[in-house]
Amino acid sequence: MxxxxxxxxxxxxxxxxxxxxxxxxxxxxxxxxxxxxxxxxxxxxxxxxxxxxxxxxxxxxxxxxxxxxxxxxxxxxxxxxxxxxxxxxxxxxxxxxxxxxxxxxxxxxxxHREEIIDDSINTEKLDANNSSKKAINKLIPVILILSIIIVTSIVINLTEKEKITEISLIRPNNKDNQRTIIYTNDIPENDYKKYITLSDLVNKSIHYYALISNEAISFINLDKKQNMTWQKTFLIDKNKDLSSQIKCMANYINSYEAKPLNVKNIPGMTFVRLNFYRSCSESDAFIGTMLIKSTTTDDGTSTWTQDFSFTGKNDEVLFHLKRFSRAYNSKKSMHLDIKSFTIDYVKQEALQLDFDLNRIFNQFTQDDIYLKTVDKQRKIYLSSVFGGIIFHVSTFQNNME
Missing domain, CATH: 1.10.10.10 (Winged helix-like DNA-binding domain superfamily/Winged helix DNA-binding domain)
Incomplete structure (x- = not known):
């Protein structure tokens, strides 16, 4: 056995x-x-x-x-x-x-165990009768294999980066510019009708931006003055019924009341607040809130210093880290080449037990992240995490939502 x-x-x-x-x-x-x-x-x-x-x-x-x-x-x-x-x-x-x-x-x-036994015996005989000439001959394929592995790793790494940079947005014709649903380019057009029900289920009084990607639906609420008041990211489970997930998302959106955040006013520093929800088909889908504080510049190339704090639904900090990146700005997107992290605190047992929390931690600690402008006037942007999510950038004030 x-x-x-x-x-x-x-x-x-x-x-x-x-x-x-x-x-x-x-x-x-x-x-x-x-x-x-x-x-x-x-x-x-x-x-x-x-x-x-x-x-x-x-x-x-x-x-x-x-x-x-x-x-x-x-x-x-x-x-x-x-x-x-x-x-x-x-x-x-x-x-x-x-x-x-x-x-x-x-x-x-x-x-076929016999094959493995034969391989082992042959290997032992070769090792026992090894000579310097045979050793050199054996090194040649090893060097070739290592070279192939190194080249393959580089190609795979570059390919993965290239795939991220290819994220583009599809904006179907939308008569109501106050309720906008957009899609990443990997969502088939035939699937749009599956997601458009979100617009029917969200209260008509709510104005919003929503982005559909393969891994998440991100949502930004706009008040009557077009100010961003809160943001949500709903993770998608492709093994569950999509329509029930969308109904659950709409219920959270319609009933949500933002909690104020008291933060220190540091002129020029920006912040992003993201609420995360696991696959939404029942109550208690809320995972927690990510607050991102950033020191950045608009230069073509610059160094970004960012502070990430993730708080769970019981107001407990689950991880806190600082990320240092080299930002390369181009016409199409901005590339954040992550140089290093300083992890102040991680509740490791929470990462171990909560798969979705682990996914969030993993997404924000990638080696490369790409950003793209969605609506410059409203300061709405796209991040490549989770295949694409939208977020709003604001500057620090006291007693913010």
Missing amino acids: TIQYKYADKFIFEPETFRLILEKKEIKLSHKESAVLVQLCINATRVVDRRTMLTEIWGDRESSDISLNKNILLLRRKFESIGIKNAIDTVPRVGYILKLDIETMQGDSLA
């Missing part, structure tokens, strides 16, 4: 034979890939501390950081090769999370 980890009908992972077993084929894993995947499967849907993996798998040896990064990258590529995208999430400066519901079971081995 051997331990196996099963994901739906997609694959069975068998650590003993270092294989991902599919219906019609098998994918061989390295020893280290298997060890990393075991840790992720045992703690599926929970964060695995990076330091724990480095200690248990590599014994904190030198270069273990690079090796862990490489094995995570290789596992992601293998999951993608069988149609499973975004299986492993990085929680910056904390660890990794396998976002698959894994079933642990025991059974007879399904893989």
Whole structure:
């Protein structure tokens, strides 16, 4: 009997034979890939501390950081090769999370163990009879593989950045410019009618901007003087009925009363307030409020200093950090190249237990974020987090909403 980890009908992972077993084929894993995947499967849907993996798998040896990064990258590529995208999430400066519901079971081995035994025997013989000439010959493919991995990593990184910069907005013809729904360009036009019901459900007296992306619906309320009074970001669960989620969002929007925030008046500093809600299909969807204070300039290239404080529904601070970025401004968008973080406080058990809170933390601690202007007069902008959300920027005053 051997331990196996099963994901739906997609694959069975068998650590003993270092294989991902599919219906019609098998994918061989390295020893280290298997060890990393075991840790992720045992703690599926929970964060695995990076330091724990480095200690248990590599014994904190030198270069273990690079090796862990490489094995995570290789596992992601293998999951993608069988149609499973975004299986492993990085929680910056904390660890990794396998976002698959894994079933642990025991059974007879399904893989071809003979092949693995033969490989092991051949490897041992080669090692025992190794010569300097063979060692040089063996180094050549290793160098080639490492070169391919490095180039692939660079290409993947650049591709992911390019995808973010490609976020553009679609504005369907809208006769009422006081109630505007816009879409990111990855929302199919045939799906617009699914979201337009939001306009029917929100009270007619409320003027607003709403942005639909694949991961979230963000909403900015406008009062009669066109002032932004509050903002909401509703996370979308694609596995739940969308119409019930939209009805729930409308109920929150119609009944919401903003709580005032007392903040110190610092001339020239800007702030953003974001209320976050988990997949909205029932009551108590509120996750918490993010307050972002920024010291910025309008120069083409400048350094941004930002303070992020996330408070839960019980007014408890769940994380507080400072982010330092190099901002590159262009005609199409602004690129924030994140240089460093200073984390003042993180309630780690909350990140571990609350998947949506973990997603929020992960989104705002990315290496690159892109910003885009939506309505310059009203100071409404787009951020690339969660595939695109809108927010309003204001300057500090006392007793703000």
